Amino acid sequence: MTENAPQQQTDLPATWSPADEEAALYQRWVDAGYFTADASSAKPPFSVVIPPPNVTGSLHIGHAFEHTLIDAVTRYHRMRGAEALYLPGMDHASIAVHALVEKQLRAEGTSRRDLGREAFVDRVWQWKNEHGGRILSQMKRLGEGVDWTRERFTMDEGLSTAVTTIFKRLYDDGLIYRAERLVNWSPELRSVLSDAEVEHKEVEGELVSMRYGDGDDSIVVATTRVETMLGDTAVAVHPGDERYRHLVGRSVELPLTGRSIVVVADEHVDPEFGTGAVKVTPAHDPNDFEIGKRHGLPMLTMMDEQGRITGTGTEFDGMDRFAARAAVREKLREQGRIVAEKRPYLHSVGHSERSKEPIEPRLSLQWFVKVGPLAKAAGDAVRSGEVAVHPPEMAKRYFDWVDNLHDWCISRQLWWGHRIPVWHGPDGEMVCLGPGEQPPEGWTQDEDVLDTWFSSGLWPFSTLGWPDDTADLRKFYPTSVLVTGYDILFFWVVRMMMFGIYATGRPPFATIALHGMVRDENGKKMSKSAGNVVDPLEWMDRYGTDALRFTLTRGANPGTDVPISEEWVNGSRSFCTKLWNATKFAMMNGATCARPVPEPDALTEADRWILGGLATVVSEVDDQLADFQFAKATETLYHFTWDELCDWYLELAKVQLYQGEPERVEATRAVLGHVLDTVLRLLHPLIPFVTERLWTTLTGGDSLVVAEWPALHGTDARYADPVADKRIADVRKLVTEVRRFRSDQGLKPGQKVSARLTGPGWEDLAGHAAAVRSLVRLTEPEDGFTASAAFEVALGGGTANVELDLSGTIDTVAERKRLAKDLAVAEKELKQTEGKLGNQAFIDKAPAAVVDKIKVRRETAVADIERINSRLAALPVS
Template sequence: MLEKNFDPKTVEPRLYEKWEQSGAFKPREDEEAEPFSIVIPPPNVTGSLHIGHALNNTLQDVLIRFERMRGKAALWLPGTDHAGIATQMVVERQLAAGNMNRRDMGREAFVEKIWEWKAESGGAIVRQLRRLGASCDWSRERFTLDEGLSDAVRKVFVTLHKQGLIYRDKRLVNWDPHFQTAISDLEVEQKEVDGHYWHFAYQLADGLTYQHPVKDEEGNETFETRDYIVVATTRPETMLGDTAVAVHPEDERYKHLIGKDVILPIVGRRIPIVGDDYADKDKGTGAVKITPAHDFNDFGVGKRHNLEVINILTPFATLNDEVPETYRGKDRFVARKEIVARAEAEGWLKGIEKTKHIVPHGDRSGVVIEPFLTDQWYVNAAELAKEALAAVEDGRTVFEPKNWEKTYFEWLRNIEPWCVSRQLWWGHRIPAWFGPDGHIFVEMSEAEANAAAIAHYGKAVELTQDEDVLDTWFSSALWPFSTMGWPDENAPDFQKFYPTHTLITGFDIIFFWVARMMMMGLHFTGKAPFERVFINALVRDEKGQKMSKSKGNVLDPLVLVDEYGADPLRFTLVAMSGQGRDIKLAKQRIEGYRNFSTKLWNAHRFAQMNECATVDGFDPATVNLTLNRWIRGETHKTIKTVTEALEACAFDDAANALYKFVWNVVCDWYVELSKPILNGDDAAAKAETQAMTAWVLDQCLILLHPVMPFITEELWGATGTNRANDLITESWPVYDAAAIDAAADKEINWLIDLISEVRSVRSEMNVPGSAKVPLSLTGANGDTQNWIGTHRDLILFLARLSEVGVSDNAPAGSIPFVISEATGQLSIAEFIDLQAETARLAKEIAAFDKTIDGTRRKLDNPEFVRKAPDEVIEENRERLSDAENGKARLSAALERLKAAL
């Protein structure tokens, strides 16, 4: 006999170990089996499981378990990313605690230290994924710094370089002064900070003056003679690197000055006034300083006007020798204060304006990022993007939901060169060697580079390998095929499992990962790396706010697994995954699905107590009882719905269909309606229903298994006799339209509708639960009259009625409701105060009206919609919908009640 309760703490570890040791996570070796593969979005080796991981990996696991049960050779390939900057940061912090740094150790010793950390502490997230039930093939686990993957990285870099698609260039990058490296846009956090616009006067050269429009005290426009142009900046220190002032070519105030010069304060350098659309004539003074080496927009202006590019910063964000001696070696922010003070003292500070503005920060270091001019390696992403665009445009790869294709297209159609070099020590060392004259040799190995150098110079020379490593996204862009054994195109996994079928990932890395995998996969294999990209939702708190430690609203999936078990958390995430971009996660929802688990468990306990066991050779197609023919059809309808939903990645539809079937159809109705048969004297009917109950519950377990693997596997093993397989390898049921019996459906659904309508009316009218009310049906046809006779006892018991029958006239004081072709008449006048109930309903409807009116006025207010956070607007829309539905329900009840008066 089953225990009274399911204990996830003891069951989950036992079952997971059993699955893994049995080889159940590996793809079946049947050569006839259709391959189906998914590669995991590799989490950082430094990471730990957060709620976003829990959602993403649960959806992958649902899909892989489903396809495995459908007989496919299903591979879910796991692994982790070396996460260059994040991992280096972890180890540098450890060293700092011991008053050491990586430069003291040297590169080789430092990298060895990171490998030691990775062996001991890295990959905790992999262990945590097991707790979630992730059925990855761990025997194929990969790491982006594995030798095989490193070989693929070198191959790609060298090939792209020889094809002219990787090159070295001096351009602006996001520079992290703390880590001393370029970082990607993804690693930049934009923060709003309090700051200032400092307005500086730049003197016109050669004694030039002009008439500048100003407003007098009365607001009238007049002119004053000026020998300067005012520019505004939030970063005064960068003025030392200015090489122009830009004005809009059509700005009447300045267009006659285009081509003239100003004198750069402090430095004394003559710099030109250029006309460029980048200057906004309606913003600020209309004139902007141009510092090509320290601003991405200014860099573009500099290119267009062939301006000098002067870098004034060191990699540590101190001022270098390009600035006057007074400021050399000083921190950028110290220099800022001194320049502002000097401007004030010398009179060219024309104003200070407080402002809030966006400043880029390193997401790992927390320091302000500098646009910095350096020599870096770049990929010609625009060329690689062409085929990646075409593959989605022509349907070789599809996005689900489809609207995410727009995001993908917009980025690829406007793509910039991709900076792939990083000034770190942890990562894939760039396979480039410099000769004594700076000539670069890009080869697979040092030996090949030396051979190339001999061919170039005619003799052996000393080569120096590039110190930089590759952007982590470069190696992860190869993930779908490098993990399969490429560049060996004859590798068995590459031959069988590439291209993969479905990628499940978040919308935030469509640019940085999905698009780059598409570019690399198509370029090097000729095939798109996946057929379908499913973009999963974002998990927020129950109010729709982003989870953060500072808000104290973070839900830790590991804590939730400890509290509720993995299955309820998984079911919650799957059931809510179709709400668009955001999932509003609340503990109450998880508790609700834990109750669902309990319902499933108790249904099996009920079956055991009533000796409902699997029967060898039992064929549900042979059942005779109407109830059993009905449940057979309902089961096959659910098989069809769930199968189609999972095929389409409509995970929420699958979960909601399962919930409705298990809780409402099986537990609420089939179990209840079968009790008289199981407790009756008809041996044949009892035996058939016992076998059918066991079969139906087995189908529940099979269909639920991808979503709730632990409790279903435990029940499968505990309730079946002589099971040939664990549930994880059981075959998925096949929909059979012939299993649906229209006559049985009509009869049992009528019975359910009748009982449900009576219960609904009783609830709406506040009829006491103990009261047994008479029911009569008018206008009943022959089928209805027969069904009343057949199911009389069940109707009386489940609807709590004193009698049920057919009549020609509606009794006085009865509440009407429609049931099929008949009208039910529930006589409740003697059990409630009709006038009091009428007043109660009217009062509740008025309360709904007040809520509807107030909420609608808010949502109709453009100012509210513009200013309110998205989650507040959504909350109000939900409140309005709930109030309107509640009013409609009570209004219908009030009309019924009035008919009885």
């Protein structure tokens, strides 16, 4: 029997240093071609495309979260034997690029209109080539296993061909048309904005009530945008409102304009709100537009593309919209037509996400997609089960969008983007041309470009070579899963579904796996104004990429938001350190994967216990990752690795390594090697860097990226042993209770104490006696042993009696002094909590959660007082 196993050298440094290792590990993966998918492979395909980040973007915490999940599921399927493709790329982001480059031009004293279209586009390409795509290099920092040989950009030649092809097909099928409609207008960008590019904010404005007409023919309306009254073409009242029945069909004078406008009756009007009468400006308000269509009202555009008043024939023409607001109000006041003013008046106003200005609803001639038949097909694909939404309860949100879609405005008055492939003739003719087709001489191309969501909607198949019949398209389309946030379910997901089915006849993915948004540790939305935005790159520098990834996956329950804090990332770094130290210890003590694990009957109960638990964990994690249950998989692995493997099996293994017979030592080394090999494989999709470094050193294998997943690697349940599980559970309980007693007695952790253990529970653990005594520093009793303290522990195999000789081990005076101090603290806490709970006024006002917390504090104080008094009573009299 050996007391100490010989320590061996390893190739692992003393500590895990992410900054020194991660970049080299990643480059090695790329150079080896591990992420490069083979379209000719006989392996089953697993494919996923990255939600293309903006070319102007940098890695924020939302990217880090989403990309970690995509990478984890791709690594998992690659290890399971799939031909895995994770395809990267970027979106050309018209609005974002315009805002950025135009800001640069302003700083130079010029503008895009000074440059002209061609020079401006050249300038954008120059910027893109020099500065765009920073996020792609940051993705490497995150460890993303993307196929860089297939990197795509929405303005690439191939993707541009796809855009032109599908536009022409839609146009020829009557699904793209041009019409005047009300749109979100940005005066600063002089362009339409999509709903995705408009954010609504509560702002303080004013509500002005003003009188149209005079005497019995007068009527009072209210608005937050006084200047728009210059474009009014009607006043609307409810058909059942008796107050205004005499005015319906008649005209009232519209102040300041010299015009009269009609009073119409419309069901849309709420007679209980305000005066029950509303001004109607059809060309500048969505609801008014619908009223205008129902009643055939004139649609007077009273604001130009820069937000200036125009075409009203008044003194306000040429004024900026905000200056006009004040001027119109003052003029109405002079005429005695202001009935009431309410300020500040809090109301929701749409703002441009990029330029931050209030947007204007504006009637404009634009290009639209008729979404009816496309949306129906997208809805049917989910209803039929052809496409699964995960979690299933999120399908309702999908249907809420897809079943209520309005025609989609796809034109933008910008210069950077895919130009609409329609040419206009000298007499108003129009022709749509496909790739390679030439326009008639003298015809001019439409000035507008397409909404970036149009090209993004083609992403799952245009990136694979569509409209050509490519090997990539045949192998990897439809893609396997779309991992994306529920917040862009409408803006991106539905559009990909519509276009994918229309273009290919098949949905673009088999599963839509929805995740939530990353929030701060208090569950609040992150924003610069709130000061709670975090930079994932800083945390990766500080704690390592694996620590950030592990924290993110640990909170990733499907469809729900994810809180995150720096403290939790630091905790994940501790997990990586624990894993590093455990593997290093095992290797220094001869852990090996070179020999197979012995048969069950040649192993100890501790060996069978950890192997049986490992088989259960492999099965659970396999199911959890297959079901996109990232948080459950992470928790399962965290607790098994930290609690079962590191805290218990390694401690039990030390006894077997240091005190066992040679054959037992070799068996323990094989078990340790196998367990660590398996755990590192399971953890690899979540924390790829540290696991790669440890696994390749432990096993000598090439890379975990292409290693087999444990479920395919031979881990099975034949080592499961219920008796061993019960005995190890008893060992853990007994050791825990003895450690707690030692702590209560103030014994130092390494201090040895003479003890006698008896009882049926202890006899049942005879095979673990050496391990128990070693773990809790209990020596065998010698002749003349006299117990000065004793307690019982109820175990599954019966009661274990523990008697200890504490004589000479405790400084009684010092211990009494320490306990007296602790008792005073506990008694003060009890007094404070009972005082609050006895105050009925406090109980009535305080939130239930606060009251419950104080009750728990009181119960804890009572238990502490009882424990301390018991300890004081047990101390020997000095």
